[in-house]
Amino acid sequence: MTSPDELESRLLALGESVEVACPAPADVARAVRARLEALPAGSGHLPPDLPQDAPGAPHPHRSWSLLPAPWRLRGARRTPPGSRVRRRVAVAVTAALVALFFGATPVGRTAVVEILRFAGVELRIGNPGPLPSGTPHPLPREGRSSLEEARQRVAFPIAVPAELGEPDEVRVSDGGRVVSLLWPGVRLDQYDGALQVVFRKELGPPWPEEVNVDGFPGSWIPAHHSLSYRPRGGGPPVAARIAGPTLIWQRGQVGLRLEGVTDPTRAVEIARSVR
């Protein structure tokens, strides 16, 4: 007869010999951070007294849990109280119906209504399909740097918005083609080459709006959308990630994209303050 201790130690050994596929922890951390940065401003920590949102409590009556996971996961990103959940379900269902409708027509699958190229960004506007999920990949040869060092390494002037002050982090990617400045929840990418496509965004409604940034034309993208990077000198694009509302504009030959500020007026205010 198998003794209790023997069975328990066999189980412990079995547990240790079972391998579970797990992405690199740093990638997971980056993905989680990107998702937190994509959350609307002001939706950081929830107040402690939201019993219906207690994360450990099961949600037995939430109908959105019946939706397929990608929708459900997206819908559940913020865990709003009842009425907003219902509205979100309605939005998700509408989106699913729209996807079904477009998917059912042969042209619908690749229904890009319009392609705009502006400030180094290609906007593919139409029926974008489901938003990307999973772990976002960093830009090619992305590395941390100081602002001073970055200024020496890249060929274009790096702008810093006075409204945000010194960035917490500076990253230089793709041999100095892109400089990213990061503040909590906010990311400003600047890139050389307004002539080439540096980023591609695939988006559906609500549509982008034209804005004016100190006399320069800009575009405000209010919806979450798919963002992918086109490396310098060709090569395969970096896998798409989900991006939050974004302002794109151009200063001289430099393209800029500001992500993480959800209010367009505030975004333009920040954009105007670049020095």
Add this chain to the structure above:
Amino acid sequence: MESVGTSEGVPTDDDEAIARSLAGDLSAYEALVTRYSALAHRTAAMLGAGDEAEDVVQEAFVKAYRHLATFRRDSPFRPWLLRIVANETHNLTRSRGRRAELTVRLTGLTPQGTDGAGDPEHVAVAVDRRTRLLDAVRTLPERERHAVVCRYFLQLSEAETAQVLDLPVGTVKSRTSRGLARLREEADRDLT
């Protein structure tokens, strides 16, 4: 736990990382995610998230961040986080239907280690024994399986298991011992 870290660089313990995350420092939270990523994936996979463990874990970390203010700072972070992971996994498997969940689980877990040292026959026997024990764990009723998985595969204490599965400690004890009794029957059948 006492915070011994500085205000810059990688936080040295959970409490410091949590304090800085609460203040909006996403780098500190990244450190916390990095620290618990593997365990969270293991938990999600073993509780039935299957191929979707990655999505479940990301979602759980996003939720944990958003609810960090509800975390009691004098208690350990690990079981609090794993409870969110377990809950997300539960929501996912229930939305998928239990049958589907079990099929996904079957492909995910394969024993990698071996008992025998070098001898191919020993290795084969050991792998076979483990495979059969694993199969027996898989076929346990879900409640007992979750308790056994938490206690032995994730090596959580009874108290931690109770918190993660949102059960009284007594229930964890009884489900674990019922699960062990079933497994023992299987194991004894193997030996005869």
